[in-house]
Amino acid sequence: MKNLTVSKAVTALMLAGLVLLPLYSQASGNVFILTLFTRIIILALAAASLNLIMGFGGMMSFGHAAYLGIGGYAVGMLAQEGVGSGFIQFPVALAASAIYALVIGALSLRTRGVYFIMITLAFAQMAYYVASGLARYGGDDGLTVYKRSDFSGLINLSNRTQFYYLCLACLLGVIFLIWRIVNSRFGLVVQGLRSNEQRMQAIGFPAKRYQLVCFVISGTMCGLAGALLANNTDFVSPAVMYWTRSGDLMVMVILGGMGTLFGPIMGAVVYLLLEEFLSQITEYWALIMGPLLLLIVLFGRGGIMGMLGRVGRG
Amino acid sequence: MLLVVEQFLNGLQFGLLLFLLAAGLTLVFGIMDLVNLAHGSLYMMGAYFAATFAAWTGSFLLGALMALGATLVLGIVLEMSALRHLYGRDHLDHVLATFGLILFFNEAVRLIWGPAGLALPLPAWLTVPVPILPGIHYPAYRLAIIIVALLVALLLYLGVMRTRIGMLIRAGASNREMIGALGINIKLLYTLVFGLGAALAGLAGLMQAPILTVQIGMGENILILAFVIIVIGGIGSIRGAFLAAIFVGMIDTLGRAFLPNLLRQVLSGAAASTAAPALSSMLIYLLMAIVLVVRPEGLFPANRR
Numbered sequence: 001m002k003n004l005t006v007s008k009a010v011t012a013l014m015l016a017g018l019v020l021l022p023l024y025s026q027a028s029g030n031v032f033i034l035t036l037f038t039r040i041i042i043l044a045l046a047a048a049s050l051n052l053i054m055g056f057g058g059m060m061s062f063g064h065a066a067y068l069g070i071g072g073y074a075v076g077m078l079a080q081e082g083v084g085s086g087f088i089q090f091p092v093a094l095a096a097s098a099i100y101a102l103v104i105g106a107l108s109l110r111t112r113g114v115y116f117i118m119i120t121l122a123f124a125q126m127a128y129y130v131a132s133g134l135a136r137y138g139g140d141d142g143l144t145v146y147k148r149s150d151f152s153g154l155i156n157l158s159n160r161t162q163f164y165y166l167c168l169a170c171l172l173g174v175i176f177l178i179w180r181i182v183n184s185r186f187g188l189v190v191q192g193l194r195s196n197e198q199r200m201q202a203i204g205f206p207a208k209r210y211q212l213v214c215f216v217i218s219g220t221m222c223g224l225a226g227a228l229l230a231n232n233t234d235f236v237s238p239a240v241m242y243w244t245r246s247g248d249l250m251v252m253v254i255l256g257g258m259g260t261l262f263g264p265i266m267g268a269v270v271y272l273l274l275e276e277f278l279s280q281i282t283e284y285w286a287l288i289m290g291p292l293l294l295l296i297v298l299f300g301r302g303g304i305m306g307m308l309g310r311v312g313r314g
Numbered sequence: 315m316l317l318v319v320e321q322f323l324n325g326l327q328f329g330l331l332l333f334l335l336a337a338g339l340t341l342v343f344g345i346m347d348l349v350n351l352a353h354g355s356l357y358m359m360g361a362y363f364a365a366t367f368a369a370w371t372g373s374f375l376l377g378a379l380m381a382l383g384a385t386l387v388l389g390i391v392l393e394m395s396a397l398r399h400l401y402g403r404d405h406l407d408h409v410l411a412t413f414g415l416i417l418f419f420n421e422a423v424r425l426i427w428g429p430a431g432l433a434l435p436l437p438a439w440l441t442v443p444v445p446i447l448p449g450i451h452y453p454a455y456r457l458a459i460i461i462v463a464l465l466v467a468l469l470l471y472l473g474v475m476r477t478r479i480g481m482l483i484r485a486g487a488s489n490r491e492m493i494g495a496l497g498i499n500i501k502l503l504y505t506l507v508f509g510l511g512a513a514l515a516g517l518a519g520l521m522q523a524p525i526l527t528v529q530i531g532m533g534e535n536i537l538i539l540a541f542v543i544i545v546i547g548g549i550g551s552i553r554g555a556f557l558a559a560i561f562v563g564m565i566d567t568l569g570r571a572f573l574p575n576l577l578r579q580v581l582s583g584a585a586a587s588t589a590a591p592a593l594s595s596m597l598i599y600l601l602m603a604i605v606l607v608v609r610p611e612g613l614f615p616a617n618r619r
């Protein structure tokens with residue numbers, strides 16, 4: 001088969017591993033690995049949403065962690081106010097992220113390049129400080145979510161395996177959606193804008209409008225990740241919006257391979273597993289992680305997907 | 315009146331400190347086109363070096379001088395070993411690589427100096443209040459920061475605008491390939507500029523150290539502020555960085571000092587005291603967002619100098 005490349009094989013293996021993981025966890029009694037991978041999947045979802053605008057749209061957002069916080073706070077605040085139903089919490093989380101994305105996108109897209117990176121960062125920092133100022137909802141200390149979102153018997157989020165599969169389903173759903181978007185007319189226009197905005201505008205496409213819609217879609221997806229993350233940790237704090245968190249997401253996307261469908265998942269899995277693995281070897285894991293990132297940038301162009309592609313070509 | 319003058323001077327002092335940091339960042343950004351997130355780490359290293367050397371030698375000034383030299387050397391080593399290979403790459407690669415460097419530096423500091431912060435005590439002659447206006451005293455050390463930073467800013471201005479090296483730096487900022495073609499050793503020039511930027515960051519760090527504690531991650535918050543400044547001022551423009559730094563320092567300090575009282579006029583006491591810290595932290599980001607929306611290239615774009 002000519003189409004079976006190394007990167008496709010590795011991707012399929014990884015997906016199969018993710019689907020079968022709960023079985024392994026049950027058989028071996030290793031509960032920790034399930035919790036760890038739930039977190040990895042949620043952050044992979046966030047990275048995939050970032051990849052939509054960064055990899056396909058060419059919009060380098062350095063403030064993507066803000067949506068993690070907004071989605072999370074929507075769940076946490078509603079739970080605090082006595083609204084425990086997931087059927088309300090999740091739509092509110094998505095809507096709040098979409099509205100935030102619409103506002104900051106409309107303002108940020110007036111700039112480009114490094115200025116765009118910086119203005120998205122500035123907005124995320126503002127969101128961070130707003131969350132720190134929410135005295136009613138814990139302020140700096142964060143907000144404990146005492147009860148996970150209630151989907152009235154449909155699915156029980158407190159059950160580890162069910163929650164894991166919910167997160168995995170969300171991730172695969174989002175990947176499918178991104179695949180459809182990227183291959184649609186809309187997606188082609190957005191990718192065209194990444195390559196040459198002036199030319200696309202000359203052809204007659206309203207550039208900013210297309211980019212803004214793409215930006216909002218990406219933010220909404222990341223808001224979903226935020227709502228799941230709050231359920232996973234039973235806690236949400238301003239720290240999830242801090243700029244280093246946005247940096248983590250960017251690292252995952254670049255590490256996995258920007259502008260590839262499954263690259264962000266790969267990046268999230270490798271980055272977070274590496275972090276976990278190194279932190280078990282030594283308390284000073286970042287001492288190895290930092291230079292490793294540097295080496296990946298210097299020698300591994302195109303991220304993991306790029307490297308696998310080169311291996312495939314021999 | 316006393317409070318206003320004092321806060322005004324605090325704002326000026328903070329702004330000048332931010333300028334030292336932003337000047338190095340904007341030089342590296344404008345000339346090498348390198349987004350260096352690890353600039354804050356150099357600031358942190360400056361503070362740690364100063365605290366260590368001051369404890370060794372028992373002299374604040376000697377420690378500060380040695381720390382300045384050490385950050386200069388560290389910057390040059392960093393440039394030659396790692397960052398040099400990033401020139402001409404995508405900005406995203408810079409972000410990823412220097413993000414890795416931040417992780418490395420924070421962890422290295424934890425390993426060497428331990429997780430607890432250090433203190434850099436001031437010598438007695440710098441702790442006395444100095445009368446600046448009849449009836450108004452101001453701490454000598456903060457006054458010293460203002461004077462040193464202004465001197466450095468002046469030297470930097472003269473150096474960049476009046477010397478041959480400064481001319482080369484400016485030429486490098488406008489057209490890299492051309493000055494290379496004219497036979498200038500760009501590699502050396504870049505290393506020099508990076509070392510200069512590192513030393514400025516280290517100077518800012520060691521001067522801030524006695525006011526705040528020396529701790530891990532101290533460079534990250536202030537790095538973001540420095541980025542805000544160079545974006546407001548226009549990337550690559552030292553004059554823009556200077557004005558924006560003073561502006562941001564003032565707004566941040568005055569906002570923190572007076573916003574709570576202002577808010578109390580319109581809001582209830584409890585609501586004001588919770589909203590004020592968040593709002594004053596937001597002010598500069600708000601400022602940056604407004605500037606970028608109105609003038610997407612910053613206030614003083616370098617290419618129109």
